[in-house]
Amino acid sequence: MGRAPCCEKVGLKKGRWTAEEDDILIKYIQSNGEGSWRSLPKNAGLLRCGKSCRLRWINYLRGDLKRGNISSEEEDIIIKLHASIGNKWSLIAGQLPGRTDNEIKNYWNSHLSRKIDTFRRPISQTPPIVFNLAKMDSVPSKRKGGRTSRAAMKKNKTYNRLTPKVKEKDNCIDSVKETTPWQPEQDDMVLDTWPQGGGMLDPSEEERGSCEERESRNSMPCPVVEREAEMVGPCEELENGMLSFSDIIGNELLLDANGNLTVTGNDDQKNYLVTSDSNSTKMDDQMEVSGNLSSNGESGNNAEWLPCSSSHSPISYFDDGRIDWDLEGSVLGQWIWEEQEDQVLSWLWDCDKGGDDLQNLGGEVDCERQKAMVAWLLS
């Protein structure tokens, strides 16, 4: 039997709520309390779906909602939590009093995800480079038209127009560093390094599905090589002040505490997942990758590059029964979350302290890199 509709849809009003409707809803909830959303519209005399009433109340009319812009501290929390748990907007919202999941979701989609998405860059054609992010901050966007983002307008009302356009590559690239490109051992490697809820708290391999599916789930660019290539020159893209985060990961990103970004390229447009060859530290190394937001295939941590799509992916290690890192769907994963949620979250809040926490989990955290990455994202 098909699922019954949440409410009788015929004759119900849709679209923006009017002030009168808001008043009715507020008064009704004030006198009757929340809940019984299905019967609320009828009882309150609203021509709205109960679901719509609930949403309106939760996201807009509740008294304890915080108005105004997302603060940098809140943004910091959002970034850190999203890097850890992915699109769990309600969970993230739970850490931000007065903010709703919808608000955070919108903020992520309109501000933060774009920041990361525009960080894209072609992988192969450039020599290894070091970017001075401090300089990049001052590099204007190359947009041709359209509306300036509100965030940008808030930050700088002379946005774009009064800022001289950067023409010289040297303005955005501090130096070119020659390194020996790392050669992959396998040709069919697929990157899965973006810590979209991943790395640390990734669902099982089966649930991960295709790249597109994961992109859809996470609202994040999937850094898989078969993605449409965005072929722009190194500085052309840098004029946007951003690189693809996934590209950076794929190119062996090194982000130091000063915000300098080192990218050592690989020349076959392959991206990789780094993991350890030590079973006992699989989970921890994943944490390190996601926490540090950097990977180095030559790291001395017994690291080896493995295709995440293969049976050797770190996730598959979990699936092998050694550990199931499914956040909600497994006993062990549930245990980890329940028992060590505080540790994980405290690591997110306080890097200095979190190092110890993660040590307890068997991992290592490069706090300086984490801080630098967050600082950059907030820039």
Place this chain on the structure above:
DNA sequence: AAACATCCCAACCGCAGATTA
């Protein structure tokens, strides 16, 4: 001033887990 491009967010939709009868 008009057309166009883009941003942004409120609201909708469908799904899934929890609860109830």
Place this chain on the structure above:
DNA sequence: TTAATCTGCGGTTGGGATGTT
């Protein structure tokens, strides 16, 4: 035990707002 219902969540979209050309 099962179906119906409720509730919450995450993805998506419509359209107003606004900057650029």
